[in-house]
Amino acid sequence: MTPAQIPVQTLVPQGEHPPAWKWYDYFTFNIDHKVIGIQYLVLAFLSYLVGGVMALGMRAELYTPDSDFLAPAVYNALLTNHGTIMIFFWVVPAAIGGFGNFLIPLMIGARDMAFPKLNAIAFWLNPPAAILLMTSLFFGGSQSGWTAYPPLSLITASHAQSLWILSIILVGTSSILGSLNFVITIWKMRVPSMKLDEVPLFCWAMLATSILALFSTPVLAIGLTLLFFDINFGTSFFRPEAGGDVVMYQHLFWFYSHPAVYLMILPIFGIMSEVIPVHARRPIFGYKAIAYSSLAICVVGLFVWVHHMFSSGTPPWMRLFFTVSTLLVAVPTGVKIFGWVATLWGGKIRFTTAMLFAIGMLSMFVVGGLSGVTLGAPAFDLHVHDTYYIVGHFHYVLFGGSVFGLYAGIYHWFPKITGRMLNEPLGRLHFAMTFVGTHLTFLPMHELGMKGMPRRVAMYDPQFEFLNHLCTFGAILLGLSVLPLLINAIWSWSRGPKAGDNPWRALSLEWTTSSPPLVENWPVLPVVTVGPYDYGTKESS
């Protein structure tokens, strides 16, 4: 592209900005992308703690085979809301809303997003959504899992289920508004001196994420709206006794919710592509391959959703088609994995906490990705459907993948966001506890599932007791592992050593401004002279 495509108009300055935001600015309708990013990150992290406590409640219940710690209805409410919170209120808002908003304008040399007010509106849809979800707990909590399949969602806890639907529709609206903002920002607002192949890979990943969200979220909104009508207004879209179709809901749900898996992992892939070259001091291996593989995942990811429904009476031709497309997604994903490994190869690796988490993510995601490939085969999928094998698989992807990636991002960009360094020894402790805890919690689940332990049930056969003990111990370790991070973040935010503009000697544009960045990001927009990954070259060693 030519620089002329990005005209910069000089408008009349609209009033003075404060030199830096005060603490109370973070509780207001503020249109600065950095404030919004921090708002997303903090709200998401608080939700993460709530969802984590719910998981600990479930693991405590599952310590023994009998249902003795929680009433079964409470257990169901916890499992529904644990999943909902972790997906819709932690990983998605933290990765897309948090890092996306904070980093994208900084990375592409823009002063803000394309539509700053819309951005703030998108964020402020989240707190009411969280309140709706919390309110649903007072009506018994929805019982039907985060998938909310009818008929279960039609016949249990209808008030709680209705509030749950409204909450998700609000979050979905926020996601659509945020995504269109990202698409226009990345496409139109790059600094003139930045060529298309100098756009940081995080932005490519966010572009793919946003397109995916724009195409899939409305379909979920329709599915949930119809479910809401079925529950409250007497329609029968998903009531088979009146001509409706329950499998129809599953199609609508998974048309969004499989791409949602990529919404949760593509931004993490972007974070990985930023963290690894900086701390390995090597140019990223295969820039174009990694950039385009994000788009490939985005396209193929829209056509794989039925692999969640192999046991829903799916006809054989459909199984065949979706098996092939599912296995196909492994290819662009593999391109990225090999790209990162090749970047590490021969690099001058600095084992900072961010790098530890990035390497941890790499190893865990490979496990989760490969078990995902096994699930793409219907014969095996039917055997382990709705067992703990599934639970183990997606926690390796979403915890070992997404959450580790988020942790890597937090340790990498905390100096930029706050202007202070995090404490490294505490970070390593955090990493060690999380790494051990993750394997201890989720590895035994694969065996439990192969042996036939069903998921989403508060009771289980006594033969599974030992492995469940391991899972519960791992979960306690994971629960404790958040403490070093919390202490570290709170302490370092006020008292950590000053970071300086560029503590990692990174090359992407966000490191060319002060830490924390100025209100308008730069006094004068930066000029791109080196690519974002030109480490080890003459200009920058």
Added chain:
Amino acid sequence: MQTSPPTLDGASPAAAPAHHEAHPDYRVYGLVTFLVSESLMFGALFTIYLVFRGAAVAWPPEGTEVELVLPAINTLILVSSSFVIHLGDQAIKKNQVVAMRWWYLLTAVMGATFLAGQAYEYLSLGYGLTTNLFANCFYVMTGFHGLHVFVGLLMILGVLWRSRRPGHYSDHKHVGIEMAEIYWHFVDIIWVILFTLIYVLTLF
């Protein structure tokens, strides 16, 4: 799209304190992106409708037949309103604010007539939302579309309200007018598909 010659660093130092809006207006891009996303909502509804139709023995079932004359007139009104609103857009591009206002007012009246016609149809049909699966689909789909017509109407009224002030819109400053027009065309296209699926297909 206006372009200005790029400077070396993309912005002169004088532009530095300028606020967030210091870039060209991308609102039309934003709206189009949003409408692509919105169309997936209708796409989902159309798909559901066709699947239900394919699985049903009789569609629509006896007793819930649709009316055809009134919706056909309504379709005519809505489709023509798309041309009317375009005349308004043409007018503002020639800097004729008064003409633009008259065309937009006419569009608003046509849109309101459409909604009134739809309300009359609902009241005269003799079956309700919960009667059967076809009625479910009929009311939810036309109602959801009606909601969009209503939003489009509000946008047009917003344009009319803002254009009271002289100089608010002109031949080189009319993004709001353009957005209302694009949205109105979108609503119109969706209606044509909806009309074909729900009304015309019942003849076959």
